[in-house]
Amino acid sequence: MSTVGQKGTYQDGERILSIQSHVVSGYVGNRAATFPLQTLGYDVDVINTVQFSNHTGYGFTDGHKTSPDELAAIFNGMAVNGLLTHPRILTGYIPSAEALSVVTDRIRRMKADNPSLIYLLDPVMGDIGTGLYVSRDVVPIYKEMLNLATIITPNQFEVELLSGIAITSLETLQNALEKLHTVNQLPHIAFSSIPLPISLVESLSLPAPPPSYTRLLPQPLPPWYDAVGTGAPDDEVLVCFASSWFDGQMETYAFALPTIRGYFSGVGDLFSAMVLAHFKDPKANPNLPPLPWAVSRALLTVQQILLQTHVHSLAQAEVFGTATPRPLHHPSDPLPADSVIPSDTELDALKPLNPKDPKRKARRMRLRELRVVQERALIQDGGEGWPGKRIDWTHISEQLEK
Amino acid sequence: MSTVGQKGTYQDGERILSIQSHVVSGYVGNRAATFPLQTLGYDVDVINTVQFSNHTGYGFTDGHKTSPDELAAIFNGMAVNGLLTHPRILTGYIPSAEALSVVTDRIRRMKADNPSLIYLLDPVMGDIGTGLYVSRDVVPIYKEMLNLATIITPNQFEVELLSGIAITSLETLQNALEKLHTVNQLPHIAFSSIPLPISLVESLSLPAPPPSYTRLLPQPLPPWYDAVGTGAPDDEVLVCFASSWFDGQMETYAFALPTIRGYFSGVGDLFSAMVLAHFKDPKANPNLPPLPWAVSRALLTVQQILLQTHVHSLAQAEVFGTATPRPLHHPSDPLPADSVIPSDTELDALKPLNPKDPKRKARRMRLRELRVVQERALIQDGGEGWPGKRIDWTHISEQLEK
Numbered sequence: 105m106s107t108v109g110q111k112g113t114y115q116d117g118e119r120i121l122s123i124q125s126h127v128v129s130g131y132v133g134n135r136a137a138t139f140p141l142q143t144l145g146y147d148v149d150v151i152n153t154v155q156f157s158n159h160t161g162y163g164f165t166d167g168h169k170t171s172p173d174e175l176a177a178i179f180n181g182m183a184v185n186g187l188l189t190h191p192r193i194l195t196g197y198i199p200s201a202e203a204l205s206v207v208t209d210r211i212r213r214m215k216a217d218n219p220s221l222i223y224l225l226d227p228v229m230g231d232i233g234t235g236l237y238v239s240r241d242v243v244p245i246y247k248e249m250l251n252l253a254t255i256i257t258p259n260q261f262e263v264e265l266l267s268g269i270a271i272t273s274l275e276t277l278q279n280a281l282e283k284l285h286t287v288n289q290l291p292h293i294a295f296s297s298i299p300l301p302i303s304l305v306e307s308l309s310l311p312a313p314p315p316s317y318t319r320l321l322p323q324p325l326p327p328w329y330d331a332v333g334t335g336a337p338d339d340e341v342l343v344c345f346a347s348s349w350f351d352g353q354m355e356t357y358a359f360a361l362p363t364i365r366g367y368f369s370g371v372g373d374l375f376s377a378m379v380l381a382h383f384k385d386p387k388a389n390p391n392l393p394p395l396p397w398a399v400s401r402a403l404l405t406v407q408q409i410l411l412q413t414h415v416h417s418l419a420q421a422e423v424f425g426t427a428t429p430r431p432l433h434h435p436s437d438p439l440p441a442d443s444v445i446p447s448d449t450e451l452d453a454l455k456p457l458n459p460k461d462p463k464r465k466a467r468r469m470r471l472r473e474l475r476v477v478q479e480r481a482l483i484q485d486g487g488e489g490w491p492g493k494r495i496d497w498t499h500i501s502e503q504l505e506k
Numbered sequence: 507m508s509t510v511g512q513k514g515t516y517q518d519g520e521r522i523l524s525i526q527s528h529v530v531s532g533y534v535g536n537r538a539a540t541f542p543l544q545t546l547g548y549d550v551d552v553i554n555t556v557q558f559s560n561h562t563g564y565g566f567t568d569g570h571k572t573s574p575d576e577l578a579a580i581f582n583g584m585a586v587n588g589l590l591t592h593p594r595i596l597t598g599y600i601p602s603a604e605a606l607s608v609v610t611d612r613i614r615r616m617k618a619d620n621p622s623l624i625y626l627l628d629p630v631m632g633d634i635g636t637g638l639y640v641s642r643d644v645v646p647i648y649k650e651m652l653n654l655a656t657i658i659t660p661n662q663f664e665v666e667l668l669s670g671i672a673i674t675s676l677e678t679l680q681n682a683l684e685k686l687h688t689v690n691q692l693p694h695i696a697f698s699s700i701p702l703p704i705s706l707v708e709s710l711s712l713p714a715p716p717p718s719y720t721r722l723l724p725q726p727l728p729p730w731y732d733a734v735g736t737g738a739p740d741d742e743v744l745v746c747f748a749s750s751w752f753d754g755q756m757e758t759y760a761f762a763l764p765t766i767r768g769y770f771s772g773v774g775d776l777f778s779a780m781v782l783a784h785f786k787d788p789k790a791n792p793n794l795p796p797l798p799w800a801v802s803r804a805l806l807t808v809q810q811i812l813l814q815t816h817v818h819s820l821a822q823a824e825v826f827g828t829a830t831p832r833p834l835h836h837p838s839d840p841l842p843a844d845s846v847i848p849s850d851t852e853l854d855a856l857k858p859l860n861p862k863d864p865k866r867k868a869r870r871m872r873l874r875e876l877r878v879v880q881e882r883a884l885i886q887d888g889g890e891g892w893p894g895k896r897i898d899w900t901h902i903s904e905q906l907e908k
Contacts, residue, residue: 126552126554128551128580128584129551129584129587129589135552138541139540139541139544142879142882143545143882145879145880146879147880148879149530149531150528150537151530152528152554155553155557155572155576156580156583157580157581157582157583157587157589158583158584158587158589164583164586165583166579166582166583166584166586167576167579167583168572168576168580170557170570174569174570177559177568177569177570178530178557178559178568178569178570179559180559180568181559181560181566181567181568182530182559182560184566184868185531185865185868186865186868186869187531187559187560187868187872463588466586466587466588466589467588469587477544477547477549478549480544480545
């Protein structure tokens with residue numbers, strides 16, 4: 105078989121079916137996943153579960169959902185033409201139980217046709233704080249879908265919902281992951297990020313951010329930059345866990361991430377896409393199992409894009425009259441007033457936001473749209489990955505019991 | 507204004523609104539335009555006028571159109587959030603007169619807000635051979651839209667329909683272009699490609715394909731390769747015209763292209779996107795006006811992608827049992843039978859295509875999906891452009907009158 109024209113990255117020739125939301129403007133769902141996956145060389149087939157003007161963080165959104173019948177028709181057209189042979193599937197936000205059932209049914213058949221199909225399921229259901237933002241009857245369907253998935257990428261809210269275990273300690277986290285692995289024959293869980301107090305994280309001795317990330321920090325570090333991990337006891341750090349089940353044992357890696365304050369949309373969607381992109385990379389480091397390898401690559405890409413977006417939004421904020429956060433950590437530090445850009449809350453207190461004129465909020469949101477296009481070189485280049493560490497669960501349990 | 511994070515290509519910060527069709531699998535409409543534009547650094551806002559499983563060339567397609575009300579709602583959401591400030595707009599296939607009216611109305615308002623808006627209108631209505639493939643009531647709306655457009659990218663059928671002049675000679679072509687320019691105050695026409703007998707083209711002495719193209723030809727040239735321009739009197743060449751109206755005068759450049767036989771979809775959509783991408787490039791050659799510069803860049807990209815797709819589809823054809831064309835030119839050449847891959851028609855004669863099982867046709871179509879993802883480096887790199895030549899209309903008219 106000739107390979108004429110098939111040069112480039114290792115994924116060349118692989119095809120991903122991505123089923124997520126579409127927004128006309130901005131980067132969430134398929135819009136956050138498709139271009140980065142294509143930049144890495146994947147042909148991406150794109151089923152849009154909604155078509156909205158923009159993501160819901162803008163406060164106002166208009167558009168429509170793809171009905172279950174419309175989804176079924178699309179799948180039918182692909183099936184008739186023999187186009188449902190993707191070796192990889194990615195699913196994100198799907199707006200209703202009926203639509204989710206149509207999708208599940210197809211994935212079940214595709215997996216029956218090809219048992220080695222790699223399916224990354226992002227069980228988009230809600231978040232700590234906002235709670236459930238899909239209809240309640242979606243939850244049991246997601247629980248059934250766990251059996252089909254190769255990898256899931258839940259957040260804390262979703263881990264708790266799917267496992268039925270509230271995460272209040274490393275031990276309850278261990279129980280929740282183990283339950284998901286064993287009850288659902290779920291090989292891989294990339295638990296995207298959970299905020300943990302730095303005191304607890306310190307006991308894990310997780311590595312610091314890598315040079316590929318820190319070299320992107322503005323020099324000198326401006327006072328408004330959200331420095332992280334300065335060691336103060338009230339600091340919070342985000343921790344990502346990559347957990348796989350091998351031969352009756354759970355092997356989990358942990359990665360510590362800087363907290364960047366502010367509302368950014370599509371971060372989880374980009375993360376899921378990048379985990380799928382880098383999972384079972386033939387050029388992977390043989391010393392690192394497939395999931396922690398993929399998570400390490402995904403985290404570096406996501407954190408780089410997030411940092412570039414954050415710095416860009418702060419630098420442009422005054423120009424556009426939009427808001428930027430005060431430093432996250434050490435809010436009581438006596439910084440001179442003019443060295444800090446006022447926070448959204450402070451700006452809104454000075455000049456209350458007219459709910460009928462969401463343009464100021466919209467401009468703020470616009471500046472926080474992920475800069476996946478501008479920073480495409482970072483997606484392509486790869487870098488050294490985000491450093492993580494294998495967790496010794498036994499040791500942790502013993503420590504916690506002391 | 508800080509430029510933190512704004513590195514990369516010249517288009518950084520520019521935003522394009524692209525209104526076209528979406529297919530889940532394959533590359534036409536927005537799928538052919540979006541990724542290449544993003545690869546060149548544009549943020550692209552994507553309104554999908556349909557969501558189909560695949561393009562209609564597969565013989566079977568399923569999916570749905572975005573209704574005029576749904577389109578209006580999307581525009582409304584964007585307007586409320588102040589997101590309709592694009593400096594560039596691209597429109598392609600829009601499925602109905604009602605939908606087209608919604609789009610036209612918005613573009614008219616956006617142009618009123620920003621008179622320097624660059625609007626590339628691809629008046630997708632039909633083709634020589636297939637005829638009109640949109641509803642007839644779309645035609646008068648497109649005629650009205652010409653007044654809004656900065657550039658249009660019609661094919662021969664559309665030039666004839668919009669101008670009311672049948673193109674049977676270089677002189678009638680001149681009349682048609684001139685009428686479009688003057689009646690509609692239309693600054694730029696990129697007439698994508700018209701097949702002309704080589705004898706007529708020879709009188710124009712157009713330049714040969716550039717090194718960036720010829721270096722991609724398989725070496726040695728296999729017998730099934732569609733060589734072009736060998737000088738035989740019955741050869742056909744495709745000619746693209748880039749015509750601008752300056753100070754009451756029409757300035758037209760012509761570009762000769764190899765004919766690649768076979769049905770490829772999305773070629774015109776990719777061309778339109780690349781013309782818009784490269785139009786008014788600040789780094790353009792000052793000796794070349796904006797439109798011929800953009801067309802020169804667009805043609806090189808399109809021809810490179812098309813050649814790579816063609817070579818790939820031929821090389822893979824036997825593997826997949828799909829068909830490939832016999833050489834286009836000199837079909838009577840006594841080539842040994844086993845040196846030529848049978849044509850689609852020959853294969854279908856041997857084993858008739860079951861209309862209820864379109865998978866063979868689908869596999870053929872699949873192989874001819876534009877390789878925009880695999881060949882993204884060609885899109886990014888730019889190359890030297892496709893060489894063209896300024897036409898001396900007076901001289902041509904005199905020649906033809908002899």
